[in-house]
Amino acid sequence: xxxxxxxTGLNKSYDNFSLKxxxxxxxxxxxTGFIGVNGAGKTTTLRSILGLTSRxxxxxxxxxxxxxxxxxxxxxxxGVVLDDGCFYDELSLAEMKDVIASAYSAWSxxxxxEYMERxxxxxxxxxxxLSKGMKMKYALALALSHNAExxxxxxxxxxxxxxxxxxLLTILTDYMSNGGKGxxxxxxxxxxxxxxxxxxxxxxxxxxxxxxxxxTLLDSYRIVKGDMRKMDENIRKLFLxxxxxxxxxxxxxxxxxxxxxxxxxxxxERPTIEDIMLGNIEGGKE
Amino acid sequence: xxxxxxxxxxxxxxxxxxxxxxxxxxIPPVMxxxxxxxxxxxxxxxxxxxxxxxxxQYVSLKEYQFPKATTLLCATPFSRSMMVLSKYIFCIAIYVxxxxxxxxxxxxxxxxxTSGIALFILMFFVTSVFIGIYLPIQYKLGYEKTKFAFAVIxxxxxxxxxxxxxxxTANLDFLASIPAYFVYSGVLVGGFIILVxxxxxxIKIYNExxxx
Numbered sequence: 001x002x003x004x005x006x007x008t009g010l011n012k013s014y015d016n017f018s019l020k021x022x023x024x025x026x027x028x029x030x031x032t033g034f035i036g037v038n039g040a041g042k043t044t045t046l047r048s049i050l051g052l053t054s055r056x057x058x059x060x061x062x063x064x065x066x067x068x069x070x071x072x073x074x075x076x077x078x079g080v081v082l083d084d085g086c087f088y089d090e091l092s093l094a095e096m097k098d099v100i101a102s103a104y105s106a107w108s109x110x111x112x113x114e115y116m117e118r119x120x121x122x123x124x125x126x127x128x129x130l131s132k133g134m135k136m137k138y139a140l141a142l143a144l145s146h147n148a149e150x151x152x153x154x155x156x157x158x159x160x161x162x163x164x165x166x167x168l169l170t171i172l173t174d175y176m177s178n179g180g181k182g183x184x185x186x187x188x189x190x191x192x193x194x195x196x197x198x199x200x201x202x203x204x205x206x207x208x209x210x211x212x213x214x215x216t217l218l219d220s221y222r223i224v225k226g227d228m229r230k231m232d233e234n235i236r237k238l239f240l241x242x243x244x245x246x247x248x249x250x251x252x253x254x255x256x257x258x259x260x261x262x263x264x265x266x267x268x269e270r271p272t273i274e275d276i277m278l279g280n281i282e283g284g285k286e
Numbered sequence: 287x288x289x290x291x292x293x294x295x296x297x298x299x300x301x302x303x304x305x306x307x308x309x310x311x312x313i314p315p316v317m318x319x320x321x322x323x324x325x326x327x328x329x330x331x332x333x334x335x336x337x338x339x340x341x342x343q344y345v346s347l348k349e350y351q352f353p354k355a356t357t358l359l360c361a362t363p364f365s366r367s368m369m370v371l372s373k374y375i376f377c378i379a380i381y382v383x384x385x386x387x388x389x390x391x392x393x394x395x396x397x398x399x400t401s402g403i404a405l406f407i408l409m410f411f412v413t414s415v416f417i418g419i420y421l422p423i424q425y426k427l428g429y430e431k432t433k434f435a436f437a438v439i440x441x442x443x444x445x446x447x448x449x450x451x452x453x454x455t456a457n458l459d460f461l462a463s464i465p466a467y468f469v470y471s472g473v474l475v476g477g478f479i480i481l482v483x484x485x486x487x488x489i490k491i492y493n494e495x496x497x498x
Contacts, residue, residue, distance in 0.1 A: 050361050053496040075363045086358040088298045088348060095297050102290035103362035 002028045003061075004150050004182045005049070010058030012048050019044055019206045022058070026150075026182055026199070031172060033193035033214075034186040035277055036203040042186035043083070045203065046154050050080065062150070076105050079143030081153040084135060087127045093138060094123035104146035115141035133164035140171060151175060153185035157192050165189075169196050190273040200273065204281040214273070221276050222256040225249070226266040235262045240279035252279040287364060291372035292379065299344040310337045310384050315395055326392075326399030334384040334409050335416065338377050342420070343433070345376065350429040353498035360497055370425070370488045374481060377417045381410065407470045407477075414477035418484035425491040 005026035012019040019041050026032050036042050047053045049060045051067055060067040062074040087096050093116070101107040116123065119137040121130075130138060136156060143151060151172070157165045172183050173196060187193065193200065193214070200217055202209040210217075224239070228248050236242060238259050242251035252275050253259055256268060271279075296303060313336065314329030349356055360366060385406050392401040424432040439446075 047357075047497070052357055052360055054494060072363045072365060075361065080358065080361040082354060082358055082361065086354040088294075088352050088355045090301075090348075091297055099290050099294045099297075099359070100362060102287055103359070103364045105363075 002064075004028050004063055005184065006059075006061040007045075007049055008059045008061075010045065010048055010060070011056040012044060012053065012058075013056055014044075017041070017044070017206060019048065019055075022203070022206070022208055024201050024208055024211045026184055028181050029176075030198040031176060031183040031196050032185075032199040032201060033190070033197040033273075034184060034201050034203065035188065035190055035193065035273065036186075037188055037277075037281060040203045040281070041206040042188075042203055043154055044206075046152060046184075046186055050075075050152065075103075076146075077148060078150045078152055079146065079148030081136070081139045081143050081151070081156050083155045083158065084132060086139065087135070089126070089128035091127055092123065093121060093125050093127060096127060097123070097142065100142050101145075106147045108145050108147065111147075112141055112145035115144060133160050136160060136164065136168065140168070144171075144175060149181040151180060151183045151185075153183070155186055155188070157187055157189050165192060172196060190277055193273050197273075202277055202280055209280050217276060218270060218273070220254055221252055221271045221279070222254075223269040223271045223275060224251050224253055224256060224259055224266050225269070226259075226263050230263045235259060238262075252276065288368055288372055288375065291359075291364065291368060292376050295345045295372060295376045298348040299341055302341065302344045306337050306340050306380075307383075307387075309333070309340075310387050311391070314388055314391055314398055318395070318397055322397070325397060327405060329398070330384070330388045330401070330405065331409060331412065333388065334381055334413060337384050338380045338413060338416065341380055342373075342377055342417070345373070346424060346429045346432075357497040366492050367489045370421075370492050371485060373421060373488075374417060374485050377413065377421075378481075381413045385409070404466070404470055407474050411473045411477040411480075414480045414484075418480040422484055422487045422491060425488045425495070 003025040007025070008023050010019055010022040017039070022041070022045055034042050034045070044053065048055045048058070049067070051071055063077060065074055067074055091099075097112065101109075101112070115137075119134070119141060121134060121138055121141070127135070127138070140156075143153075156168060160168070169192060172185075176183065197214045199211065200214050201211045212220075221240075226249055228244060228246065231244070231249055238255045239251035239253045242249055252271055260266060260268075310333045313333040314325070317329035317332065318325035356369070359369065385401075388398075389401045392398045420432070420436070423435065427435065
């Protein structure tokens with residue numbers, strides 16, 4: 001598979017936060033979840049790769065083209081959904097659409113109308129009358145109506161109710177089946193990724209912790225529950241994260257067979273993405 | 287593409303466009319009525335400065351209120367250069383509208399004087415100087431700080447202007463010996479040069495800005 005996005009050595013610094021040597025790739029045909037807790041650097045990374053914030057160093061290639069040299073060509077081929085409130089609220093949906101549509105060479109009015117009907121949005125409606133969920137749907141309609149090959153979204157499910165989140169995930173699946181080459185979306189609500197993601201990238205404190213296929217990742221970790229009386233320091237080292245009570249422990253590990261050698265009567269469960277995320281970030285290991 | 291960005295600026299301040307338009311129409315005749323000695327040219331100058339400044343302020347206010355909307359536009363194929371240039375053209379479009387309004391008024395209202403090309407060129411130069419200074423400062427400092435800085439200048443103007451008027455001014459008598467055609471061409475070209483240099487500076491500043 002070709003890479004549709006390649007980020008190498010991205011560095012960006014603020015007074016109290018910095019991205020440190022961020023590198024990752026997005027293979028074609030994948031829905032990639034960009035996960036991390038609030039403040040981990042997800043939004044800064046997305047904005048840096050879109051050229052919305054400056055960077056100290058780093059190379060960003062979309063579809064084999066450098067963002068520095070071919071920004072317009074690249075942006076013509078990607079759809080972007082930023083977090084809440086990215087519109088002029090006093091405009092109508094049709095007025096805002098006219099502005100955005102004029103930027104794209106392959107804008108499809110037919111696709112836009114179809115999305116508007118599907119989402120039950122009226123072009124005459126003012127943006128400030130939309131709920132958060134409707135704004136997200138409108139943002140998606142704008143991002144998907146110009147034959148975008150890559151969809152980049154920043155926290156699209158944040159603050160949405162489960163029904164709308166479910167609808168959003170269906171739209172993403174439809175988008176990929178209709179020939180979309182990739183979806184890259186940041187979120188801290190990892191349950192959404194359990195359903196649709198193919199690839200996961202974890203960022204913590206400005207550094208990429210891992211990039212892995214979701215199924216491989218879920219197969220390589222296990223949640224282990226056992227009797228606290230059999231726990232000792234050597235066994236504790238086998239866990240990424242462990243929580244203990246007077247009765248027992250629950251921990252996440254990649255070395256389940258070794259744990260089983262020490263404590264044969266353990267309960268082994270499949271972890272969620274959230275378990276793996278918390279096991280791999282600094283605050284989550286406590 | 288640029289046209290749609292300019293249209294966007296008018297759309298986000300559409301509530302105020304009508305008010306400013308009415309003011310641009312009324313200022314010259316009202317000045318003729320209340321202060322006949324300042325009618326005509328001064329009325330026109332005031333209507334242009336008022337219209338350009340007010341609408342630019344309203345656009346800046348809306349962009350300050352919805353900063354992420356601008357960020358979204360920059361994530362589309364609109365370049366930051368286009369975003370900046372659209373602001374300059376937006377101001378020039380208001381200036382042109384004021385010229386048309388005043389031109390029609392001088393035909394309809396006796397006593398407003400005549401609206402010749404010389405007046406329009408002079409006003410183009412004044413408008414160029416105004417936005418040529420204002421916009422780069424706003425791109426550098428942001429809406430709030432620029433508003434504050436200009437408020438200070440306006441408050442200080444009653445003290446500064448008399449001082450400036452007392453200072454020896456440059457001797458411009460030599461201009462009388464140059465054909466008017468060359469003088470006006472020079473003023474026009476000067477206005478364009480100011481706009482070009484100012485927009486280049488604004489683009490440079492905006493390209494280095496981290497968006498919200």
